[in-house]
Amino acid sequence: MALLDVKNLEVSFGLRSGAVKALRDINFSLERGERIGVVGESGAGKSVLGFSILNLISQPGRISAGDVRFEGKSLQNLNDKDMRTIRGNRIAMIFQDPMMTLNPVLTIGDQMIECLLAHRQISKAAARKIALQKLMQVQIPSPETRLDQYPHELSGGMRQRIVIAIGLLMDPDLIIADEPTTALDVTIQAEIMELMLELCERNNVALILITHDLGVVSQVTQRTMVMYAGRVIEQGPTNEIINDAQHPYTQGLINALPQMGVRGERLQQIRGSMPSLQAIPKGCAFSNRCDYASERCRVIPEFTRSGGCLVACHMVEELVAQSENKAQDGGA
Numbered sequence: 134m135a136l137l138d139v140k141n142l143e144v145s146f147g148l149r150s151g152a153v154k155a156l157r158d159i160n161f162s163l164e165r166g167e168r169i170g171v172v173g174e175s176g177a178g179k180s181v182l183g184f185s186i187l188n189l190i191s192q193p194g195r196i197s198a199g200d201v202r203f204e205g206k207s208l209q210n211l212n213d214k215d216m217r218t219i220r221g222n223r224i225a226m227i228f229q230d231p232m233m234t235l236n237p238v239l240t241i242g243d244q245m246i247e248c249l250l251a252h253r254q255i256s257k258a259a260a261r262k263i264a265l266q267k268l269m270q271v272q273i274p275s276p277e278t279r280l281d282q283y284p285h286e287l288s289g290g291m292r293q294r295i296v297i298a299i300g301l302l303m304d305p306d307l308i309i310a311d312e313p314t315t316a317l318d319v320t321i322q323a324e325i326m327e328l329m330l331e332l333c334e335r336n337n338v339a340l341i342l343i344t345h346d347l348g349v350v351s352q353v354t355q356r357t358m359v360m361y362a363g364r365v366i367e368q369g370p371t372n373e374i375i376n377d378a379q380h381p382y383t384q385g386l387i388n389a390l391p392q393m394g395v396r397g398e399r400l401q402q403i404r405g406s407m408p409s410l411q412a413i414p415k416g417c418a419f420s421n422r423c424d425y426a427s428e429r430c431r432v433i434p435e436f437t438r439s440g441g442c443l444v445a446c447h448m449v450e451e452l453v454a455q456s457e458n459k460a461q462d463g464g465a
């Protein structure tokens with residue numbers, strides 16, 4: 134049985150102008166210890182997906198169709214008490230801004246101990262010992278001292294390590310990390326992602342990594358889902374998506390990445406911007422930005438298998454043939 138099973142998930146927001154769908158037809162499953170990246174531009178629905186897994190969509194939003202199952206149990210049918218046991222205990226969430234998790238008026242130790250005492254029947258001394266162990270796991274220097282410090286006394290990178298340590302407090306089976314390194318310097322980003330990878334591998338923890346950064350995804354995950362306007366438009370093994378993306382949108386994201394060692398060339402941007410939820414084009418949502426759009430793109434594309442990936446594009450076979458021809462011409 135999969136650790137997490139998301140089936141036909143749909144999230145709607147009721148606005149004055151009518152209901153809009155922030156997520157449509159999301160399907161994926163995650164095995165124990167598996168790491169999946171969720172990528173796309175702002176507004177693609179990545180964070181809504183993270184929140185909906187934890188049943189944390191607030192009004193006027195709601196899960197309007199589909200199901201999220203954790204170890205075979207539907208999370209939507211759980212009462213608040215049972216859901217709280219899952220949240221934080223079995224599934225931890227890590228946000229971009231550590232200050233969303235950390236309480237500025239409590240010491241790090243008090244916050245960690247409070248969290249442990251809320252979920253476990255243990256003494257305060259035992260809780261402090263566990264908190265110390267977790268700080269050591271995330272390689273915080275002088276962990277004993279950090280327990281008695283306040284969040285504002287620590288650097289951004291150190292605060293994010295503390296948030297990861299808090300996420301690990303209950304030994305979760307799944308971590309949902311939403312842009313966990315976006316607010317950090319590039320060198321600290323790399324260190325934090327390496328740490329998350331090591332911790333997930335060592336503890337067999339599954340990871341859903343939500344990010345706009347394909348570089349981060351390639352560093353950490355085995356599988357990737359690319360989202361656009363609330364739908365998954367391409368998914369498959371991360372190395373295939375990075376090295377041989379088939380969907381024109383994914384190709385655009387990859388072409389927009391800076392290439393190491395290539396100087397003086399302008400980055401290729403995808404023209405236009407992500408449509409608002411109220412103005413998604415009929416048929417393929419990417420059609421108003423796509424160079425290959427044609428009459429048939431007025432119909433929403435189904436997934437087509439291409440190599441190990443599923444690609445929601447009417448043109449996928451032609452695009453694959455084109456790139457094979459180019460490769461042959463280049464090799465001739």
Ligand code: SF4
Binds near residue numbers: 417423425445
């Ligand atoms: Fe472009 Fe059409 Fe494919 Fe959408 S379905 S990505 S518009 S070619």
